[in-house]
Amino acid sequence: MTLEIVGISVLWLFLYLYVIVASIDFGAGFFNAYSSFVGKQHILTGVIQRYLSPVWEVTNVFFVFFFVGIIGFFPQTAFYYGTTLLVPASLALILLAIRGSYYAFATYGAKINHRGYIYMYGLSGLLLPAALSPVLAMSEGGFIQMENGQPYLDYWALFTSPLMWSIVVLSLTAVLYISAVFLTWYSSKAGDAKATDLMRKYALVWAAPAIITATGIIYELRGHNPEHFARILDLWWVFAVSFLLFAGTVYLIWKKRHYGWAFILLMGQFFTAFFAYGASHYPYLLYPYLTIYDSFTNESMAIALIIAFIAGLCLLLPSLYLLFRLFLFDKDYIEGKSDYHA
Amino acid sequence: MEFQDPAFLSRILTLLTLSFHILYATIGVGVPLMIMIAQWVGIKKKDDHYILLARRWARGFVITVAVGVVTGTAIGLQLSLLWPNFMQLAGNVIALPLFMEVFAFFFEAIFLGIYLYTWDRFEDQRKHFLLLIPVALGAAASSVFITIVNAFMNQPQGFEILNGEMVNVSPLLAMFSPAVPTKVAHVMATAFMTSAFVLASIAALRMLGGSNHIYHKKALFLTMKLGLVFAIATALIGDFSGKYLAEYQPEKLAAAEWHFETEEDAGLVMFGILDGEEVKYAIRIPYALSILAHSNPFAEVTGLNEFPEDERPPLWIHYLFDTMVTIGMWLAFFSFVYVVAAFRNWSFIRTRWFRWLTVAGGPLALIAIEAGWWFTEVGRQPWILRGHMRVSEGATTSGNVDLMIVLFAGLYIILGIGTAVVLTRMYKRNPVEKELAARENAKGGEEE
Numbered sequence: 001m002t003l004e005i006v007g008i009s010v011l012w013l014f015l016y017l018y019v020i021v022a023s024i025d026f027g028a029g030f031f032n033a034y035s036s037f038v039g040k041q042h043i044l045t046g047v048i049q050r051y052l053s054p055v056w057e058v059t060n061v062f063f064v065f066f067f068v069g070i071i072g073f074f075p076q077t078a079f080y081y082g083t084t085l086l087v088p089a090s091l092a093l094i095l096l097a098i099r100g101s102y103y104a105f106a107t108y109g110a111k112i113n114h115r116g117y118i119y120m121y122g123l124s125g126l127l128l129p130a131a132l133s134p135v136l137a138m139s140e141g142g143f144i145q146m147e148n149g150q151p152y153l154d155y156w157a158l159f160t161s162p163l164m165w166s167i168v169v170l171s172l173t174a175v176l177y178i179s180a181v182f183l184t185w186y187s188s189k190a191g192d193a194k195a196t197d198l199m200r201k202y203a204l205v206w207a208a209p210a211i212i213t214a215t216g217i218i219y220e221l222r223g224h225n226p227e228h229f230a231r232i233l234d235l236w237w238v239f240a241v242s243f244l245l246f247a248g249t250v251y252l253i254w255k256k257r258h259y260g261w262a263f264i265l266l267m268g269q270f271f272t273a274f275f276a277y278g279a280s281h282y283p284y285l286l287y288p289y290l291t292i293y294d295s296f297t298n299e300s301m302a303i304a305l306i307i308a309f310i311a312g313l314c315l316l317l318p319s320l321y322l323l324f325r326l327f328l329f330d331k332d333y334i335e336g337k338s339d340y341h342a
Numbered sequence: 343m344e345f346q347d348p349a350f351l352s353r354i355l356t357l358l359t360l361s362f363h364i365l366y367a368t369i370g371v372g373v374p375l376m377i378m379i380a381q382w383v384g385i386k387k388k389d390d391h392y393i394l395l396a397r398r399w400a401r402g403f404v405i406t407v408a409v410g411v412v413t414g415t416a417i418g419l420q421l422s423l424l425w426p427n428f429m430q431l432a433g434n435v436i437a438l439p440l441f442m443e444v445f446a447f448f449f450e451a452i453f454l455g456i457y458l459y460t461w462d463r464f465e466d467q468r469k470h471f472l473l474l475i476p477v478a479l480g481a482a483a484s485s486v487f488i489t490i491v492n493a494f495m496n497q498p499q500g501f502e503i504l505n506g507e508m509v510n511v512s513p514l515l516a517m518f519s520p521a522v523p524t525k526v527a528h529v530m531a532t533a534f535m536t537s538a539f540v541l542a543s544i545a546a547l548r549m550l551g552g553s554n555h556i557y558h559k560k561a562l563f564l565t566m567k568l569g570l571v572f573a574i575a576t577a578l579i580g581d582f583s584g585k586y587l588a589e590y591q592p593e594k595l596a597a598a599e600w601h602f603e604t605e606e607d608a609g610l611v612m613f614g615i616l617d618g619e620e621v622k623y624a625i626r627i628p629y630a631l632s633i634l635a636h637s638n639p640f641a642e643v644t645g646l647n648e649f650p651e652d653e654r655p656p657l658w659i660h661y662l663f664d665t666m667v668t669i670g671m672w673l674a675f676f677s678f679v680y681v682v683a684a685f686r687n688w689s690f691i692r693t694r695w696f697r698w699l700t701v702a703g704g705p706l707a708l709i710a711i712e713a714g715w716w717f718t719e720v721g722r723q724p725w726i727l728r729g730h731m732r733v734s735e736g737a738t739t740s741g742n743v744d745l746m747i748v749l750f751a752g753l754y755i756i757l758g759i760g761t762a763v764v765l766t767r768m769y770k771r772n773p774v775e776k777e778l779a780a781r782e783n784a785k786g787g788e789e790e
Contacts, residue, residue, distance in 0.1 A: 086738060100411055298508070
């Protein structure tokens with residue numbers, strides 16, 4: 001395994017983890033706002049307060065980890081993506097700020113629980129994946145052009161591209177689906193039958209759109225980037241495994257059984273699909289300008305980063321375990337029997 | 343035209359984000375230590391007031407941390423969005439501390455979540471106290487790593503440039519540039535000092551508002567003592583920073599001091615205005631600049647005229663330097679007077695005007711933080727990577743920076759107002775007297 005592969009695998013793994021934890025966070029906010037809108041208020045508010053408030057900062061760090069890490073391992077990405085992403089990334093930052101400030105201002109202490117704020121918080125959860133996911137489309141090439149040696153983003157091409165829109169739609173459906181499956185499990189653990197029922201329904205509603213849009217993207221790629229499409233076909237069996245895992249999740253949710261396993265299968269589904277997609281994208285970071293090889297940092301930096309990463313993990317894994325034990329696996333806490341907020 | 347120049351606009355947006363973020367970052371680094379000390383004193387003295395003090399500070403702290411996370415994410419990403427050419431070059435050499443900062447922050451965020459949501463969950467207060475140590479360590483480590491990156495921009499090393507690319511890179515050497523010791527120490531000490539004075543401001547404000555509870559007196563005395571300790575530390579470190587500048591960045595010191603000609607027995611210029619190269623209406627402290635630069639009143643200090651004109655920082659940084667130093671000196675003096683008077687039981691520190699001066703301490707310290715960062719950043723001009731890359735070469739070529747400035751300015755205004763509103767509302771609705779009474783009742787109930 002070369003250093004380049006180690007680097008990109010680590011980053012891809014963290015991006016995967018971010019997709020999962022952020023989807024839970026984004027989707028929960030949306031469902032909360034939606035139920036407030038249709039009058040089924042506060043079914044989810046408790047869940048959001050109990051699980052999301054203590055961990056949202058940790059969720060956010062996964063994102064920071066990814067973009068700091070990619071600049072570290074592949075400094076040239078700063079030149080191509082940094083220049084072209086100014087507007088979409090800035091919008092994403094504003095949306096992240098709305099979410100962060102909701103936790104700060106509405107759930108800690110003072111509780112500004114204005115309805116408008118709840119809606120903004122909910123809506124930001126949908127707009128964020130829509131703002132972030134076009135980067136995946138951009139990496140397929142054709143949207144970033146060079147002019148006088150400087151990259152620029154061809155907005156017209158991007159916004160008229162069916163590929164971009166299918167990726168956006170997939171990100172939305174995936175967010176809602178991942179979040180609904182997780183919250184079904186979490187509310188059933190909390191013994192909250194009403195919330196479980198509601199979330200189970202949402203999970204089933206969003207399952208089909210999620211898988212259909214995912215398939216749609218592969219179809220779109222055939223026209224947009226045949227090289228990438230061919231590599232996806234080579235990996236068809238991984239996607240097949242992913243589909244089986246998906247079917248397993250839906251079956252368990254449908255039968256109202258083993259919600260915990262349903263969520264684990266879902267994580268497997270996304271893990272296989274995400275890594276198969278990543279592997280088929282190899283070696284390009286940006287078609288056709290940038291591969292992981294020509295954008296890679298020098299060897300001494302790469303080794304230093306990997307050592308720092310391993311040392312960091314030794315620190316993080318036990319801490320994360322503690323965090324999850326307290327807020328995810330502690331029965332009393334989840335059921336709301338104990339409240340120890342400062 | 344400057345207002346269409348992406349490099350100029352990028353500087354404005356970076357200035358905006360950093361100026362806003364640094365307020366939250368400073369509190370974020372300093373306050374955990376204050377909470378730790380209060381909780382520790384409470385456990386040692388078995389004094390419930392200090393424990394409650396820690397708890398109430400923690401409640402406010404979490405709100406500033408949340409906003410700090412948001413603005414910190416913004417500046418982290420803006421580094422690449424606004425300075426892609428710089429990051430492409432520097433990423434090869436200085437990515438390591440940036441990467442480590444993420445881990446430090448990760449660590450802090452995890453334990454902060456645990457700490458906040460586990461008050462009274464443990465029988466033994468000391469166990470809960472232990473959870474705070476990783477928070478304080480993580481916060482301190484984050485600031486150390488970020489300051490290391492800034493030190494690198496001021497005094498880059500650990501690489502060679504060959505055909506525009508960095509070769510022979512040594513990530514560790516790059517991390518420990520000569521600027522690191524003084525910079526890191528200065529950032530840490532001022533963060534602790536500022537946090538202490540901000541918390542002292544709050545206590546004094548409560549007392550001016552008519553609350554005469556012993557709780558506030560304890561809070562005020564504790565924070566003023568801490569403020570004094572860190573103000574003295576800051577002054578000492580400031581002296582070392584002067585020597586660092588004289589050795590490695592003499593143009594910054596010379597510009598800050600309006601010291602044009604290289605000369606011996608150099609005096610320190612405070613305030614004043616500049617007419618050409620002539621300094622007017624200034625306070626001149628003889629020999630002080632030579633002492634600051636070389637610990638020797640007769641030493642020679644390099645003047646600004648030794649440097650090519652297009653490599654000199656702008657001269658108005660003099661006022662930033664003066665603001666920072668004056669406030670620092672004042673706060674050291676003021677807290678010294680308070681602490682001595684408190685030990686001697688002199689009554690003037692309980693007068694209203696003295697309380698108002700205490701209230702002013704927090705905002706003044708924050709102004710000094712701003713002035714200090716503006717001084718070090720503007721004082722590095724025209725370089726983004728001193729000696730290697732100019733600011734204009736590092737910037738983006740994107741034409742949308744102006745719009746982003748408007749967007750982020752709006753965001754920061756909302757976040758700033760939101761923080762102020764939420765914090766005041768939170769403490770007003772639940773004043774300490776009410777909370778103490780509720781705790782007494784709860785305890786009484788248990789004993790019956």
